[in-house]
Amino acid sequence: MKESAIETIRKIKENYINHRSAFVPGAQLLNILVEFGANPADINEMKDISEQLFNDPTLSFRRSRNGRFCYDLENECCYRTEFQPF
Structure with a gap:
């Protein structure tokens, strides 16, 4: 189960x-997200958006905004x- x-x-x-x-x-x-009601298609869209993030100046392996x-x-x-720079 x-x-x-x-x-x-x-x-x-x-x-x-x-x-x-x-x-x-x-x-x-x-x-977890799907069980709480998230739509898997919307989550896939978030993956595409995440590819357009800036390099994080605090951690070289991470990108964020x-x-x-x-x-x-x-x-x-x-x-x-509102955008907030680091």
């Missing part, structure tokens, strides 16, 4: 408490309101 997202999150939290760090593999995170976002739950959308 497949583990529920809540149980998976509980184990991640327990691991963090015990080891002060936690790694969540992408496939596991995808399963800082900013403020508005999460409009009523209209089921999210958008950037």
Whole structure:
């Protein structure tokens, strides 16, 4: 029987408490997001958007973009309101 997202999150939290760090593999995170109602097609779009990020000056292996976002739950959308440089 497949583990529920809540149980998976509980184990991640327990691991963090015990080891002060936690790694969540992408496939596991995808399963959690889908169980909470995310659309897999939308997640694939996020992958494309992530390829357009700037190099992170603090960690050479990471790319990111800082900013403020508005999460409009009523209209089921999210958008950037303000860019914030490092």
